[in-house]
Amino acid sequence: KNVAVIGGGSWATAIAKILLSNQEELHWWVREPEILEGLQREGINPMYLSGVEFPVGRLHVSNDIRQVVDAADTLVMVVPAVYLPGALQSLETGALQGKRICSAIKGIIPGHDQVVCEYLRDAFEVPEENLAAISGPSHAEEIALNRLTYLTAASRNPELAEHIARLFSCEYVRTRCSDDVYGIEYAAVMKNVYALAVGIAKGLGYGDNFVSVLVSNALEEMRVFLEKVHDIKRNLNSASYLGDLLVTSYSQFSRNRTFGNMIGQGYSVKSAILEMKMVAEGYYASGSVHAIKQNFQVAMPIFEAVHAVLYESRSPRRVFRQLEALFS
Numbered sequence: 001k002n003v004a005v006i007g008g009g010s011w012a013t014a015i016a017k018i019l020l021s022n023q024e025e026l027h028w029w030v031r032e033p034e035i036l037e038g039l040q041r042e043g044i045n046p047m048y049l050s051g052v053e054f055p056v057g058r059l060h061v062s063n064d065i066r067q068v069v070d071a072a073d074t075l076v077m078v079v080p081a082v083y084l085p086g087a088l089q090s091l092e093t094g095a096l097q098g099k100r101i102c103s104a105i106k107g108i109i110p111g112h113d114q115v116v117c118e119y120l121r122d123a124f125e126v127p128e129e130n131l132a133a134i135s136g137p138s139h140a141e142e143i144a145l146n147r148l149t150y151l152t153a154a155s156r157n158p159e160l161a162e163h164i165a166r167l168f169s170c171e172y173v174r175t176r177c178s179d180d181v182y183g184i185e186y187a188a189v190m191k192n193v194y195a196l197a198v199g200i201a202k203g204l205g206y207g208d209n210f211v212s213v214l215v216s217n218a219l220e221e222m223r224v225f226l227e228k229v230h231d232i233k234r235n236l237n238s239a240s241y242l243g244d245l246l247v248t249s250y251s252q253f254s255r256n257r258t259f260g261n262m263i264g265q266g267y268s269v270k271s272a273i274l275e276m277k278m279v280a281e282g283y284y285a286s287g288s289v290h291a292i293k294q295n296f297q298v299a300m301p302i303f304e305a306v307h308a309v310l311y312e313s314r315s316p317r318r319v320f321r322q323l324e325a326l327f328s
Contacts, residue, residue, distance in 0.1 A: 002027060003167065004068050006087065007078030008035045010048040010278065014143035015078055015104055017052050021170035028061045029068040031087065036063050049144045065090055074100045074167070076134075077116060080279040081107025084116065088124070096124045102132040102153075102164050106188035106244075107281035108288040115185035129157040132164045133181050135188045135240045137247035139254070146172045152240040154178040154185075178240070182230040187222060187241045189289065190303075192282035194218035195248035196260035197306050200316050203264020213327050214302065215249050221300050225289075228296040256282040263309060264316055286310055301326050 003023055005016050008030030020026055030036050038046040039061045043054035062068050065087065069075065075096070079087045084105065103116035112119055117131040132155035143149060153164035153175055165175035178184060197218065198211055206214075222245070223236050236242060248254045259280035262272040269283070290307045293300060305323055308314040 001074060002072040003074045003076065004028065004072035005076050005078055006065070006068065007080075008032055008045065008048070009078065009080065010140040011104065012078035013045045013049040013052060014138075014140035015076055015168075016054065017049075017143060018168055018170055018173055019076070020054065020058060022167055023058075025058045025060060027068050027071045028059060029065050029087075030061060030063060033063070036061055049140060052144050066095070069095060069099070072099070074102065074163070076102045076104055077120075078104045081105050081109050081116060081281060082279065082284050084109060084119070085112075085123075091124070093124055096120065096126050098130075099126070100130050100132070100160055100163065101126060102134055102167075103185065104134045106135065106192060107279075108189045108285050110284050110288055113288045113291050115182065115189060117181055117185060128181075129155075130160065131155060131181065132157070132160050133185050133188075134164055134168060135184045135244060137239055137243040139247065139251055141253045143172075149173050150239045150243070151175050152178050152184060152238070154181040154183075154240075156181055176239075180230065180232055180234050183226050183232065183234055184240050186226060186229050188244060189281070189285045190218075190222050190225065191245040191248045192256045192280070193286045193289065193303060193306050194222070194245060194282075195254050195256040196263075196280065196282035196286070196310075197302050198249040199254075199257035199260020199262075200264040200306070200309060201260075201320060202257070203261040203266075204316055204320055205264075206320070210324075211249070214323070215245065217327060218249075218302050219245060221302055224298050225293065225296070225300060228298055229292075256280045259283060260306075269310055282306075283310060 004027035006029045038044050043056040105116045109119045120126045136151040138149045153161045155161040161177040165177050169175045255278050286306045305319045308319050309316050
């Protein structure tokens with residue numbers, strides 16, 4: 001069975017590395033001409049994780065999205081959420097029919113205010129039984145170094161969840177299955193915003209003592225929100241919820257924490273975006289989830305604090321002083 005990766009960034013490159021542990025060949029769509037040429041000629045992505053070498057003879061790399069989609073029956077989406085509609089815009093509504101689709105995107109579609117599986121279900125009429133998500137505490141940089149990683153494959157279709165789990169299982173990746181596809185997707189979106197909050201706090205000079213309280217309160221916010229969005233039984237302490245929140249909040253590799261740290265140090269949002277080479281999904285997610293949460297009567301002071309700083313030009317120092325009082 002043919003598998004394709006849609007995306008050319010660091011996480012897409014890490015996923016391609018994992019998948020080639022279990023596949024004889026891999027179809028791969030990338031947008032950037034430099035990445036296309038580097039992978040086709042040398043088996044190296046020159047822009048992301050360039051230390052990872054791929055066997056050229058086992059790769060089918062193209063910048064033609066239709067060609068890659070047609071060649072595979074399982075598609076792994078790894079384009080940043082903000083760019084996904086543009087990447088798929090040349091595909092007609094029924095182009096994904098019959099495909100098994102796994103979202104590895106930890107973001108929300110701006111303008112649609114939907115997580116990826118919701119967007120693909122509505123925009124491309126993909127039935128839920130063909131949709132899955134893969135998530136967990138998984139920095140691409142550690143995948144590149146073969147460091148042990150735990151991922152959760154989620155789908156309302158148990159057979160599809162098991163299929164995705166097998167695709168991603170290898171010597172350094174352990175997988176488990178879940179039916180909480182939307183819960184896992186929203187948790188992956190939310191932890192990016194909370195990591196951004198941690199970054200702002202560190203940029204403002206707060207220490208680990210405050211950050212630990214910030215993260216514990218963030219987990220409670222996540223619990224309340226997920227119950228409103230998709231109320232099923234879940235263990236919030238497992239890898240794809242708390243685990244992902246912790247690694248994104250504390251790791252040196254976290255682009256969302258880095259983005260927040262820049263904001264806390266006085267960068268404008270525009271300046272921080274321009275300086276970072278990679279997308280910080282938490283910036284876009286905070287705007288979208290702010291809109292989504294209006295449908296629910298739920299208090300989310302940390303989320304609101306991040307939104308106030310990023311979208312309302314509020315002073316980070318003043319906003320976080322208000323959080324201090326709430327945590328007392």
